[in-house]
Amino acid sequence: xxxxxxxxxxxxxxxxxxxxxxxxxxxxxxxxxxxxxxxxxxxxxxxxxxxxxxxxxxxxxxxxxxxxxxxxxxxxxxxxxxxxxxxxxxxxxxxxxxxxxxxxxxxxxxxxxxxxxxxxxxxxxxxxxxxxxxxxxxxxxxxxxxxxxxxxxxxxxxxxxxxxxxxxxxxxxxxxxxxxxxxxxxxxxxxxxxxxxxxxxxxxxxxxxxxxxxxxxxxxxxxxxxxxxxxxxxxxxxxxxxxxxxxxxxxxxxxxxxxxxxxxxxxxxxxxxxxxxxxxxxxxxxxxxxxxxxx
Amino acid sequence: xxxxxxxxxxxxxxxxxxxxxxxxxxxxxxxxxxxxxxxxxxxxxxxxxxxxxxxxxxxxxxxxxxxxxxxxxxxxxxxxxxxxxxxxxxxxxxxxxxxxxxxxxxxxxxxxxxxxxxxxxxxxxxxxxxxxxxxxxxxxxxxxxxxxxxxxxxxxxxxxxxxxxxxxxxxxxxxxxxxxxxxxxxxxxxxxxxxxxxxxxxxxxxxxxxxxxxxxxxxxxxxxxxxxxxxxxxxxxxxxxxxxxxxxxxxxxxxxxxxxxxxxxxxxxxxx
Numbered sequence: 001x002x003x004x005x006x007x008x009x010x011x012x013x014x015x016x017x018x019x020x021x022x023x024x025x026x027x028x029x030x031x032x033x034x035x036x037x038x039x040x041x042x043x044x045x046x047x048x049x050x051x052x053x054x055x056x057x058x059x060x061x062x063x064x065x066x067x068x069x070x071x072x073x074x075x076x077x078x079x080x081x082x083x084x085x086x087x088x089x090x091x092x093x094x095x096x097x098x099x100x101x102x103x104x105x106x107x108x109x110x111x112x113x114x115x116x117x118x119x120x121x122x123x124x125x126x127x128x129x130x131x132x133x134x135x136x137x138x139x140x141x142x143x144x145x146x147x148x149x150x151x152x153x154x155x156x157x158x159x160x161x162x163x164x165x166x167x168x169x170x171x172x173x174x175x176x177x178x179x180x181x182x183x184x185x186x187x188x189x190x191x192x193x194x195x196x197x198x199x200x201x202x203x204x205x206x207x208x209x210x211x212x213x214x215x216x217x218x219x220x221x222x223x224x225x226x227x228x229x230x231x232x233x234x235x236x237x238x239x240x241x242x243x244x245x246x247x248x249x250x251x252x253x254x255x256x257x258x259x260x261x262x263x264x265x266x267x268x269x270x271x272x273x274x275x276x277x278x279x280x281x282x283x284x285x286x287x288x289x290x291x292x293x294x295x
Numbered sequence: 296x297x298x299x300x301x302x303x304x305x306x307x308x309x310x311x312x313x314x315x316x317x318x319x320x321x322x323x324x325x326x327x328x329x330x331x332x333x334x335x336x337x338x339x340x341x342x343x344x345x346x347x348x349x350x351x352x353x354x355x356x357x358x359x360x361x362x363x364x365x366x367x368x369x370x371x372x373x374x375x376x377x378x379x380x381x382x383x384x385x386x387x388x389x390x391x392x393x394x395x396x397x398x399x400x401x402x403x404x405x406x407x408x409x410x411x412x413x414x415x416x417x418x419x420x421x422x423x424x425x426x427x428x429x430x431x432x433x434x435x436x437x438x439x440x441x442x443x444x445x446x447x448x449x450x451x452x453x454x455x456x457x458x459x460x461x462x463x464x465x466x467x468x469x470x471x472x473x474x475x476x477x478x479x480x481x482x483x484x485x486x487x488x489x490x491x492x493x494x495x496x497x498x499x500x501x502x503x504x505x506x507x508x509x510x511x512x513x514x515x516x517x518x519x520x521x522x523x524x525x526x527x528x529x530x531x532x533x534x535x536x537x538x539x540x541x542x543x544x545x546x547x548x549x550x551x552x553x554x555x556x557x558x559x560x561x562x563x564x565x566x567x
Contacts, residue, residue, distance in 0.1 A: 113408060125436065162440045162441045
Protein backbone atom coordinates (compact mmCIF):
# COMPACT_ATOMS: atom_id res chain seq x y z
CA UNK A 1 0.00 0.00 0.00
CA UNK A 2 1.29 3.39 -0.88
CA UNK A 3 1.87 6.00 1.67
CA UNK A 4 0.69 9.26 0.12
CA UNK A 5 3.56 11.14 1.76
CA UNK A 6 6.34 8.76 0.67
CA UNK A 7 8.88 10.21 -1.78
CA UNK A 8 7.92 13.78 -1.07
CA UNK A 9 9.68 16.26 1.09
CA UNK A 10 7.69 17.37 4.06
CA UNK A 11 7.48 20.92 2.80
CA UNK A 12 7.07 20.15 -0.94
CA UNK A 13 4.38 21.86 -2.84
CA UNK A 14 2.69 19.99 -5.73
CA UNK A 15 3.53 22.60 -8.36
CA UNK A 16 7.25 22.49 -7.62
CA UNK A 17 7.18 18.70 -7.69
CA UNK A 18 5.57 18.62 -11.13
CA UNK A 19 8.09 21.12 -12.49
CA UNK A 20 11.03 19.15 -11.01
CA UNK A 21 9.73 15.86 -12.44
CA UNK A 22 9.16 17.45 -15.86
CA UNK A 23 12.75 18.72 -15.87
CA UNK A 24 14.04 15.27 -14.87
CA UNK A 25 12.05 13.61 -17.64
CA UNK A 26 13.34 16.11 -20.21
CA UNK A 27 16.90 15.49 -19.05
CA UNK A 28 16.42 11.73 -19.25
CA UNK A 29 14.99 12.04 -22.74
CA UNK A 30 17.95 14.16 -23.79
CA UNK A 31 20.36 11.62 -22.34
CA UNK A 32 18.59 8.80 -24.13
CA UNK A 33 18.63 10.74 -27.38
CA UNK A 34 22.31 11.45 -26.87
CA UNK A 35 23.08 7.83 -26.19
CA UNK A 36 21.10 6.65 -29.18
CA UNK A 37 22.79 9.27 -31.30
CA UNK A 38 26.19 8.25 -30.00
CA UNK A 39 25.42 4.62 -30.85
CA UNK A 40 24.29 5.50 -34.35
CA UNK A 41 27.33 7.69 -34.78
CA UNK A 42 29.61 4.93 -33.60
CA UNK A 43 28.04 2.49 -36.06
CA UNK A 44 28.24 4.99 -38.92
CA UNK A 45 31.84 5.85 -38.13
CA UNK A 46 32.80 2.20 -37.87
CA UNK A 47 31.31 1.62 -41.31
CA UNK A 48 32.99 4.69 -42.73
CA UNK A 49 36.30 3.68 -41.19
CA UNK A 50 36.06 0.19 -42.63
CA UNK A 51 35.15 1.43 -46.06
CA UNK A 52 37.89 4.02 -46.11
CA UNK A 53 40.34 1.54 -44.62
CA UNK A 54 39.69 -0.89 -47.45
CA UNK A 55 40.01 1.89 -49.94
CA UNK A 56 42.98 3.68 -48.37
CA UNK A 57 44.95 1.59 -45.89
CA UNK A 58 46.60 4.49 -44.11
CA UNK A 59 44.21 7.32 -43.71
CA UNK A 60 44.38 10.80 -45.14
CA UNK A 61 47.58 12.72 -45.74
CA UNK A 62 49.74 10.11 -44.02
CA UNK A 63 49.70 7.90 -47.07
CA UNK A 64 50.60 10.74 -49.42
CA UNK A 65 53.47 11.80 -47.18
CA UNK A 66 54.70 8.23 -47.23
CA UNK A 67 54.47 7.93 -51.02
CA UNK A 68 56.32 11.19 -51.58
CA UNK A 69 58.99 10.38 -48.99
CA UNK A 70 59.53 6.89 -50.41
CA UNK A 71 59.78 8.25 -53.97
CA UNK A 72 62.37 10.81 -52.82
CA UNK A 73 64.34 8.14 -50.98
CA UNK A 74 64.32 5.55 -53.77
CA UNK A 75 65.15 8.02 -56.54
CA UNK A 76 67.64 9.78 -54.22
CA UNK A 77 66.28 13.32 -54.25
CA UNK A 78 67.03 15.97 -51.68
CA UNK A 79 63.48 17.30 -51.48
CA UNK A 80 60.04 16.62 -52.89
CA UNK A 81 56.67 18.25 -53.33
CA UNK A 82 53.23 17.15 -54.36
CA UNK A 83 50.78 19.70 -55.73
CA UNK A 84 47.08 19.29 -56.40
CA UNK A 85 45.07 21.25 -58.94
CA UNK A 86 42.49 23.63 -57.53
CA UNK A 87 39.97 23.58 -60.38
CA UNK A 88 38.23 26.76 -59.26
CA UNK A 89 41.24 29.03 -59.03
CA UNK A 90 43.20 27.17 -61.76
CA UNK A 91 46.20 26.91 -59.48
CA UNK A 92 48.43 24.24 -58.05
CA UNK A 93 48.31 23.93 -54.28
CA UNK A 94 51.03 22.26 -52.18
CA UNK A 95 49.66 19.12 -50.61
CA UNK A 96 52.90 17.55 -49.43
CA UNK A 97 56.24 19.34 -49.16
CA UNK A 98 59.29 17.54 -47.85
CA UNK A 99 61.96 20.05 -46.99
CA UNK A 100 63.10 22.52 -44.37
CA UNK A 101 60.04 24.76 -44.48
CA UNK A 102 57.51 22.09 -45.32
CA UNK A 103 54.75 23.29 -43.01
CA UNK A 104 54.71 26.98 -43.82
CA UNK A 105 54.62 26.53 -47.57
CA UNK A 106 51.46 24.50 -47.80
CA UNK A 107 49.41 27.65 -48.41
CA UNK A 108 51.59 28.58 -51.36
CA UNK A 109 50.03 28.37 -54.83
CA UNK A 110 51.40 28.13 -58.38
CA UNK A 111 49.34 29.36 -61.37
CA UNK A 112 48.76 26.61 -63.94
CA UNK A 113 51.25 26.81 -66.80
CA UNK A 114 53.93 28.55 -64.75
CA UNK A 115 57.14 26.95 -63.62
CA UNK A 116 57.86 23.33 -64.40
CA UNK A 117 55.10 22.08 -62.09
CA UNK A 118 52.50 24.31 -63.74
CA UNK A 119 53.66 23.30 -67.19
CA UNK A 120 53.55 19.58 -66.47
CA UNK A 121 50.02 20.07 -65.14
CA UNK A 122 48.82 21.62 -68.42
CA UNK A 123 50.79 19.54 -70.93
CA UNK A 124 50.51 16.23 -69.09
CA UNK A 125 54.10 15.56 -70.19
CA UNK A 126 56.73 14.54 -67.61
CA UNK A 127 59.71 16.92 -67.67
CA UNK A 128 63.09 17.32 -66.04
CA UNK A 129 65.28 20.41 -65.74
CA UNK A 130 68.97 19.90 -65.16
CA UNK A 131 70.10 23.51 -64.70
CA UNK A 132 67.29 25.06 -62.70
CA UNK A 133 69.58 27.67 -61.18
CA UNK A 134 70.53 29.10 -64.57
CA UNK A 135 66.98 30.33 -64.94
CA UNK A 136 65.80 31.07 -61.44
CA UNK A 137 62.26 31.82 -62.63
CA UNK A 138 61.73 28.13 -63.31
CA UNK A 139 62.79 27.26 -59.82
CA UNK A 140 61.23 30.26 -58.09
CA UNK A 141 57.91 28.60 -57.34
CA UNK A 142 59.33 25.44 -55.95
CA UNK A 143 62.19 27.32 -54.28
CA UNK A 144 59.68 29.26 -52.22
CA UNK A 145 58.00 25.99 -51.48
CA UNK A 146 60.88 24.04 -50.07
CA UNK A 147 63.04 26.87 -48.83
CA UNK A 148 66.00 26.69 -51.22
CA UNK A 149 66.79 26.98 -54.93
CA UNK A 150 67.27 23.55 -56.47
CA UNK A 151 69.88 22.62 -59.10
CA UNK A 152 67.67 20.14 -60.91
CA UNK A 153 63.99 19.20 -61.00
CA UNK A 154 62.00 16.15 -62.07
CA UNK A 155 58.25 16.52 -62.42
CA UNK A 156 55.49 14.12 -63.52
CA UNK A 157 51.72 14.53 -63.70
CA UNK A 158 49.30 12.81 -61.33
CA UNK A 159 46.59 11.23 -63.42
CA UNK A 160 43.55 9.60 -61.91
CA UNK A 161 41.26 7.82 -64.33
CA UNK A 162 41.78 10.20 -67.22
CA UNK A 163 42.12 13.46 -65.35
CA UNK A 164 45.28 15.30 -64.40
CA UNK A 165 44.74 15.97 -60.69
CA UNK A 166 48.17 17.35 -59.79
CA UNK A 167 51.92 16.88 -60.14
CA UNK A 168 54.68 15.15 -58.20
CA UNK A 169 58.04 16.87 -58.19
CA UNK A 170 61.49 15.86 -56.95
CA UNK A 171 64.39 18.25 -56.40
CA UNK A 172 68.15 17.79 -56.56
CA UNK A 173 69.28 14.33 -57.56
CA UNK A 174 71.81 12.99 -55.08
CA UNK A 175 74.83 11.06 -56.38
CA UNK A 176 74.32 12.02 -60.05
CA UNK A 177 74.41 15.29 -62.01
CA UNK A 178 70.70 15.16 -62.82
CA UNK A 179 67.60 12.96 -62.93
CA UNK A 180 67.48 10.27 -65.63
CA UNK A 181 64.62 9.09 -67.81
CA UNK A 182 64.67 5.92 -65.66
CA UNK A 183 64.00 8.15 -62.64
CA UNK A 184 61.18 9.71 -64.62
CA UNK A 185 59.56 6.33 -65.16
CA UNK A 186 59.96 5.28 -61.53
CA UNK A 187 58.48 8.58 -60.35
CA UNK A 188 55.60 7.95 -62.76
CA UNK A 189 54.75 4.78 -60.82
CA UNK A 190 54.78 6.68 -57.53
CA UNK A 191 52.60 9.34 -59.14
CA UNK A 192 50.06 6.65 -60.01
CA UNK A 193 50.04 5.45 -56.42
CA UNK A 194 49.63 9.00 -55.16
CA UNK A 195 46.78 9.72 -57.57
CA UNK A 196 44.84 6.70 -56.32
CA UNK A 197 45.52 7.65 -52.69
CA UNK A 198 44.32 11.19 -53.33
CA UNK A 199 41.06 10.05 -54.83
CA UNK A 200 40.46 7.73 -51.91
CA UNK A 201 41.29 10.36 -49.35
CA UNK A 202 38.91 12.71 -51.18
CA UNK A 203 36.25 10.03 -50.87
CA UNK A 204 36.83 9.72 -47.13
CA UNK A 205 36.88 13.49 -46.82
CA UNK A 206 33.45 13.40 -48.39
CA UNK A 207 32.44 10.92 -45.70
CA UNK A 208 33.68 13.32 -43.05
CA UNK A 209 31.73 16.15 -44.63
CA UNK A 210 28.67 13.92 -44.81
CA UNK A 211 29.11 13.17 -41.11
CA UNK A 212 29.24 16.87 -40.36
CA UNK A 213 26.00 17.38 -42.25
CA UNK A 214 24.37 14.55 -40.32
CA UNK A 215 25.41 16.20 -37.07
CA UNK A 216 23.87 19.40 -38.29
CA UNK A 217 20.59 17.75 -39.18
CA UNK A 218 20.17 15.94 -35.84
CA UNK A 219 20.65 19.11 -33.84
CA UNK A 220 17.62 19.01 -31.48
CA UNK A 221 15.84 22.30 -32.20
CA UNK A 222 16.21 24.61 -35.16
CA UNK A 223 18.48 27.51 -34.34
CA UNK A 224 19.59 25.82 -31.13
CA UNK A 225 22.74 23.85 -31.80
CA UNK A 226 23.94 21.28 -29.36
CA UNK A 227 27.61 22.20 -29.16
CA UNK A 228 28.42 19.63 -26.48
CA UNK A 229 27.00 16.77 -28.49
CA UNK A 230 28.80 17.84 -31.65
CA UNK A 231 32.01 18.33 -29.73
CA UNK A 232 31.68 14.87 -28.24
CA UNK A 233 31.06 13.40 -31.66
CA UNK A 234 34.12 15.13 -33.05
CA UNK A 235 36.29 14.06 -30.14
CA UNK A 236 35.05 10.52 -30.59
CA UNK A 237 35.89 10.64 -34.29
CA UNK A 238 39.32 12.09 -33.57
CA UNK A 239 40.14 9.40 -31.03
CA UNK A 240 38.95 6.59 -33.24
CA UNK A 241 42.25 6.45 -35.05
CA UNK A 242 44.22 6.10 -31.79
CA UNK A 243 42.04 3.21 -30.73
CA UNK A 244 43.90 -0.13 -30.65
CA UNK A 245 40.99 -2.27 -31.96
CA UNK A 246 40.49 0.29 -34.73
CA UNK A 247 44.13 0.02 -35.69
CA UNK A 248 43.89 -3.78 -35.71
CA UNK A 249 40.83 -3.51 -37.95
CA UNK A 250 42.78 -1.17 -40.18
CA UNK A 251 45.60 -3.69 -40.50
CA UNK A 252 43.08 -6.36 -41.36
CA UNK A 253 41.48 -4.07 -43.94
CA UNK A 254 44.90 -3.41 -45.41
CA UNK A 255 45.48 -7.14 -45.87
CA UNK A 256 42.06 -7.53 -47.48
CA UNK A 257 42.79 -4.57 -49.73
CA UNK A 258 45.95 -6.23 -51.00
CA UNK A 259 43.93 -9.29 -51.94
CA UNK A 260 41.12 -7.25 -53.52
CA UNK A 261 43.66 -5.51 -55.72
CA UNK A 262 44.74 -8.86 -57.16
CA UNK A 263 41.44 -9.33 -58.94
CA UNK A 264 37.96 -10.77 -58.83
CA UNK A 265 38.94 -14.42 -58.37
CA UNK A 266 41.24 -13.60 -55.47
CA UNK A 267 38.54 -11.43 -53.89
CA UNK A 268 35.98 -14.24 -54.14
CA UNK A 269 38.45 -16.75 -52.70
CA UNK A 270 39.18 -14.36 -49.83
CA UNK A 271 35.45 -13.89 -49.15
CA UNK A 272 34.89 -17.67 -49.13
CA UNK A 273 37.77 -18.29 -46.73
CA UNK A 274 36.80 -15.49 -44.35
CA UNK A 275 33.12 -16.45 -44.41
CA UNK A 276 34.05 -20.07 -43.70
CA UNK A 277 36.24 -19.02 -40.78
CA UNK A 278 33.52 -16.74 -39.37
CA UNK A 279 30.96 -19.58 -39.67
CA UNK A 280 33.35 -21.94 -37.93
CA UNK A 281 33.90 -19.47 -35.07
CA UNK A 282 30.15 -18.95 -34.69
CA UNK A 283 29.51 -22.70 -34.62
CA UNK A 284 32.31 -23.28 -32.13
CA UNK A 285 30.99 -20.49 -29.89
CA UNK A 286 27.44 -21.90 -30.07
CA UNK A 287 28.64 -25.40 -29.15
CA UNK A 288 30.70 -24.21 -26.19
CA UNK A 289 28.09 -21.69 -25.09
CA UNK A 290 30.57 -18.79 -25.39
CA UNK A 291 29.67 -15.51 -26.98
CA UNK A 292 30.73 -15.78 -30.59
CA UNK A 293 31.58 -12.21 -31.40
CA UNK A 294 34.78 -11.65 -29.46
CA UNK A 295 37.34 -13.69 -27.70
CA UNK B 296 22.35 -2.40 -118.50
CA UNK B 297 25.72 -1.20 -117.26
CA UNK B 298 26.67 -1.51 -113.66
CA UNK B 299 27.83 1.78 -112.15
CA UNK B 300 31.42 1.94 -110.97
CA UNK B 301 31.68 2.24 -107.19
CA UNK B 302 32.56 5.85 -106.25
CA UNK B 303 35.86 4.97 -104.62
CA UNK B 304 37.10 3.22 -107.76
CA UNK B 305 36.72 6.14 -110.17
CA UNK B 306 40.23 7.44 -109.50
CA UNK B 307 41.61 4.16 -110.76
CA UNK B 308 39.89 4.40 -114.15
CA UNK B 309 42.20 4.70 -117.18
CA UNK B 310 41.46 8.38 -117.82
CA UNK B 311 41.85 9.41 -114.18
CA UNK B 312 44.69 7.20 -112.98
CA UNK B 313 47.49 9.42 -111.70
CA UNK B 314 51.04 8.77 -112.93
CA UNK B 315 53.52 8.87 -110.03
CA UNK B 316 57.30 9.26 -109.90
CA UNK B 317 59.13 6.03 -108.99
CA UNK B 318 59.96 5.34 -105.35
CA UNK B 319 63.73 5.15 -104.91
CA UNK B 320 65.28 1.91 -103.75
CA UNK B 321 65.37 1.87 -99.97
CA UNK B 322 69.15 1.56 -99.94
CA UNK B 323 69.42 4.66 -102.11
CA UNK B 324 67.72 6.76 -99.46
CA UNK B 325 70.56 8.71 -97.91
CA UNK B 326 70.49 11.96 -95.93
CA UNK B 327 71.86 13.67 -99.05
CA UNK B 328 68.92 12.32 -101.05
CA UNK B 329 66.35 12.85 -98.30
CA UNK B 330 67.11 16.44 -97.32
CA UNK B 331 70.50 17.43 -98.77
CA UNK B 332 70.83 21.17 -98.20
CA UNK B 333 67.11 21.75 -97.73
CA UNK B 334 66.25 24.40 -95.16
CA UNK B 335 62.59 23.50 -95.05
CA UNK B 336 61.78 26.54 -97.17
CA UNK B 337 58.16 26.73 -98.26
CA UNK B 338 57.02 24.08 -95.79
CA UNK B 339 54.23 25.12 -93.43
CA UNK B 340 54.89 23.93 -89.90
CA UNK B 341 52.44 24.50 -87.03
CA UNK B 342 53.52 24.41 -83.40
CA UNK B 343 50.35 23.63 -81.47
CA UNK B 344 51.43 24.68 -77.99
CA UNK B 345 51.77 27.65 -75.61
CA UNK B 346 52.63 30.21 -78.31
CA UNK B 347 56.01 31.19 -79.76
CA UNK B 348 58.29 34.07 -78.85
CA UNK B 349 59.35 35.12 -82.37
CA UNK B 350 62.02 37.45 -80.96
CA UNK B 351 63.91 34.66 -79.26
CA UNK B 352 67.26 34.17 -81.03
CA UNK B 353 66.62 30.41 -81.21
CA UNK B 354 63.47 30.99 -83.26
CA UNK B 355 65.54 33.24 -85.50
CA UNK B 356 63.05 35.25 -87.45
CA UNK B 357 59.46 36.14 -88.02
CA UNK B 358 56.59 33.68 -88.00
CA UNK B 359 54.25 33.18 -90.95
CA UNK B 360 51.10 33.22 -88.88
CA UNK B 361 49.50 33.18 -85.47
CA UNK B 362 46.28 31.94 -84.01
CA UNK B 363 45.47 31.97 -80.30
CA UNK B 364 42.47 29.83 -79.47
CA UNK B 365 40.36 30.09 -76.35
CA UNK B 366 36.89 29.25 -75.20
CA UNK B 367 34.56 31.97 -73.93
CA UNK B 368 30.87 31.55 -73.16
CA UNK B 369 30.87 28.15 -74.85
CA UNK B 370 32.23 29.73 -78.03
CA UNK B 371 35.62 29.08 -79.57
CA UNK B 372 37.50 32.30 -80.26
CA UNK B 373 40.29 32.41 -82.89
CA UNK B 374 42.56 35.42 -82.44
CA UNK B 375 45.07 35.87 -85.28
CA UNK B 376 46.91 38.84 -83.76
CA UNK B 377 50.61 38.14 -83.04
CA UNK B 378 51.19 36.70 -79.57
CA UNK B 379 54.10 35.66 -77.38
CA UNK B 380 54.68 32.67 -75.12
CA UNK B 381 54.05 33.01 -71.40
CA UNK B 382 55.19 29.48 -70.62
CA UNK B 383 58.26 28.89 -72.81
CA UNK B 384 57.24 25.42 -73.97
CA UNK B 385 56.15 26.38 -77.50
CA UNK B 386 59.24 28.55 -77.97
CA UNK B 387 61.44 25.60 -76.96
CA UNK B 388 59.78 23.45 -79.65
CA UNK B 389 59.99 26.21 -82.29
CA UNK B 390 63.70 26.71 -81.53
CA UNK B 391 64.44 23.02 -82.08
CA UNK B 392 62.47 22.97 -85.36
CA UNK B 393 64.21 26.10 -86.69
CA UNK B 394 67.64 24.72 -85.70
CA UNK B 395 67.06 21.90 -88.19
CA UNK B 396 64.84 23.65 -90.74
CA UNK B 397 65.75 27.36 -90.44
CA UNK B 398 63.65 28.57 -93.37
CA UNK B 399 60.43 26.67 -92.68
CA UNK B 400 57.23 28.72 -92.44
CA UNK B 401 56.34 28.62 -88.75
CA UNK B 402 52.81 29.07 -87.48
CA UNK B 403 52.05 29.45 -83.79
CA UNK B 404 48.78 27.77 -82.82
CA UNK B 405 48.38 28.76 -79.19
CA UNK B 406 46.14 26.36 -77.28
CA UNK B 407 47.75 26.52 -73.84
CA UNK B 408 47.39 29.45 -71.54
CA UNK B 409 43.80 29.94 -70.58
CA UNK B 410 43.77 27.38 -67.77
CA UNK B 411 42.59 23.80 -67.88
CA UNK B 412 38.89 24.44 -68.40
CA UNK B 413 37.86 23.57 -71.93
CA UNK B 414 41.42 22.65 -72.75
CA UNK B 415 40.51 19.50 -74.67
CA UNK B 416 38.06 21.46 -76.81
CA UNK B 417 40.59 24.23 -77.47
CA UNK B 418 43.28 21.66 -78.30
CA UNK B 419 40.97 19.94 -80.81
CA UNK B 420 40.06 23.34 -82.28
CA UNK B 421 43.78 24.06 -82.76
CA UNK B 422 44.28 20.79 -84.57
CA UNK B 423 41.23 21.47 -86.75
CA UNK B 424 42.58 24.96 -87.57
CA UNK B 425 45.93 23.47 -88.64
CA UNK B 426 44.21 20.93 -90.91
CA UNK B 427 41.87 23.52 -92.44
CA UNK B 428 44.66 26.03 -93.02
CA UNK B 429 46.96 23.85 -95.08
CA UNK B 430 49.67 23.13 -92.52
CA UNK B 431 52.00 20.35 -93.73
CA UNK B 432 53.57 19.30 -90.44
CA UNK B 433 52.12 19.87 -86.97
CA UNK B 434 54.19 19.55 -83.83
CA UNK B 435 52.15 18.28 -80.87
CA UNK B 436 54.37 18.17 -77.80
CA UNK B 437 51.27 17.81 -75.72
CA UNK B 438 48.12 15.75 -75.64
CA UNK B 439 45.11 15.03 -73.54
CA UNK B 440 44.49 12.07 -71.26
CA UNK B 441 40.73 12.65 -71.29
CA UNK B 442 38.85 9.74 -72.84
CA UNK B 443 36.02 12.11 -73.74
CA UNK B 444 38.24 13.44 -76.51
CA UNK B 445 39.32 10.04 -77.84
CA UNK B 446 36.78 9.92 -80.67
CA UNK B 447 37.01 13.59 -81.66
CA UNK B 448 40.81 13.57 -81.80
CA UNK B 449 40.81 10.22 -83.60
CA UNK B 450 38.54 11.69 -86.25
CA UNK B 451 40.79 14.74 -86.59
CA UNK B 452 43.94 12.59 -86.78
CA UNK B 453 42.35 10.55 -89.59
CA UNK B 454 41.23 13.73 -91.35
CA UNK B 455 44.80 15.03 -91.07
CA UNK B 456 46.08 11.79 -92.64
CA UNK B 457 43.60 12.05 -95.52
CA UNK B 458 44.53 15.72 -96.14
CA UNK B 459 48.23 14.84 -95.87
CA UNK B 460 48.78 16.97 -92.80
CA UNK B 461 51.49 15.18 -90.82
CA UNK B 462 51.04 15.10 -87.05
CA UNK B 463 54.17 14.61 -84.96
CA UNK B 464 53.31 13.83 -81.34
CA UNK B 465 55.31 13.45 -78.15
CA UNK B 466 54.67 10.06 -76.58
CA UNK B 467 53.92 10.16 -72.87
CA UNK B 468 56.48 8.44 -70.65
CA UNK B 469 53.78 7.71 -68.10
CA UNK B 470 51.85 4.45 -68.31
CA UNK B 471 48.75 6.39 -69.42
CA UNK B 472 47.40 6.82 -72.94
CA UNK B 473 47.73 10.35 -74.23
CA UNK B 474 45.72 11.35 -77.30
CA UNK B 475 46.53 11.69 -80.17
CA UNK B 476 49.99 10.12 -79.60
CA UNK B 477 48.58 6.57 -79.50
CA UNK B 478 46.85 6.68 -82.89
CA UNK B 479 48.27 4.90 -85.97
CA UNK B 480 47.78 7.97 -88.17
CA UNK B 481 50.40 10.07 -86.35
CA UNK B 482 54.16 9.92 -85.84
CA UNK B 483 54.78 9.26 -82.17
CA UNK B 484 58.21 10.20 -80.77
CA UNK B 485 60.05 9.48 -77.50
CA UNK B 486 63.53 10.56 -76.40
CA UNK B 487 66.92 8.89 -76.68
CA UNK B 488 70.00 10.16 -74.91
CA UNK B 489 71.94 11.47 -77.90
CA UNK B 490 72.35 15.15 -78.75
CA UNK B 491 72.84 14.99 -82.54
CA UNK B 492 69.58 16.21 -84.14
CA UNK B 493 70.23 14.05 -87.20
CA UNK B 494 70.48 10.79 -85.24
CA UNK B 495 67.12 9.17 -84.67
CA UNK B 496 65.92 5.60 -84.20
CA UNK B 497 63.02 3.56 -85.50
CA UNK B 498 61.04 1.25 -83.21
CA UNK B 499 59.11 -1.49 -85.05
CA UNK B 500 56.80 -1.92 -82.04
CA UNK B 501 54.38 1.03 -82.04
CA UNK B 502 52.71 3.18 -80.73
CA UNK B 503 56.07 4.92 -80.25
CA UNK B 504 57.77 4.62 -83.65
CA UNK B 505 60.68 7.05 -83.45
CA UNK B 506 63.32 8.06 -80.92
CA UNK B 507 64.99 11.48 -81.15
CA UNK B 508 67.13 13.63 -78.82
CA UNK B 509 65.25 14.74 -75.71
CA UNK B 510 67.61 14.34 -72.76
CA UNK B 511 69.46 17.33 -71.30
CA UNK B 512 68.72 19.48 -74.33
CA UNK B 513 69.48 23.18 -74.06
CA UNK B 514 66.34 24.90 -75.30
CA UNK B 515 64.91 28.38 -75.72
CA UNK B 516 62.56 29.44 -72.95
CA UNK B 517 60.30 32.34 -72.09
CA UNK B 518 61.52 35.94 -71.82
CA UNK B 519 64.49 35.19 -74.08
CA UNK B 520 65.90 32.65 -71.61
CA UNK B 521 67.38 29.18 -72.01
CA UNK B 522 67.11 26.01 -69.93
CA UNK B 523 68.45 22.47 -70.11
CA UNK B 524 65.55 20.12 -70.17
CA UNK B 525 64.55 16.46 -70.56
CA UNK B 526 61.27 15.22 -71.99
CA UNK B 527 59.58 13.69 -75.01
CA UNK B 528 58.20 17.19 -75.60
CA UNK B 529 61.62 18.00 -77.04
CA UNK B 530 61.98 14.83 -79.14
CA UNK B 531 58.90 15.49 -81.27
CA UNK B 532 60.19 18.84 -82.64
CA UNK B 533 63.47 17.19 -83.70
CA UNK B 534 61.49 14.87 -85.98
CA UNK B 535 59.17 17.74 -87.03
CA UNK B 536 62.24 19.74 -88.13
CA UNK B 537 63.64 16.82 -90.11
CA UNK B 538 60.30 16.24 -91.81
CA UNK B 539 60.10 19.91 -92.78
CA UNK B 540 63.58 19.57 -94.27
CA UNK B 541 62.58 16.44 -96.21
CA UNK B 542 59.35 18.04 -97.46
CA UNK B 543 61.36 21.08 -98.55
CA UNK B 544 63.27 18.81 -100.94
CA UNK B 545 60.43 16.41 -101.77
CA UNK B 546 57.16 18.32 -101.75
CA UNK B 547 54.05 16.20 -101.93
CA UNK B 548 55.28 13.20 -99.96
CA UNK B 549 52.55 11.38 -98.08
CA UNK B 550 52.77 10.34 -94.43
CA UNK B 551 53.44 6.70 -95.23
CA UNK B 552 56.24 7.68 -97.62
CA UNK B 553 57.66 9.92 -94.91
CA UNK B 554 57.57 7.02 -92.46
CA UNK B 555 59.40 4.82 -94.97
CA UNK B 556 62.10 7.48 -95.47
CA UNK B 557 62.54 7.95 -91.73
CA UNK B 558 62.62 4.17 -91.29
CA UNK B 559 65.31 3.87 -93.99
CA UNK B 560 67.45 6.62 -92.47
CA UNK B 561 67.12 5.55 -88.84
CA UNK B 562 70.45 5.13 -87.05
CA UNK B 563 69.57 1.63 -85.84
CA UNK B 564 69.23 0.25 -89.39
CA UNK B 565 71.93 -2.40 -89.87
CA UNK B 566 73.59 -0.78 -92.91
CA UNK B 567 74.27 2.45 -91.01
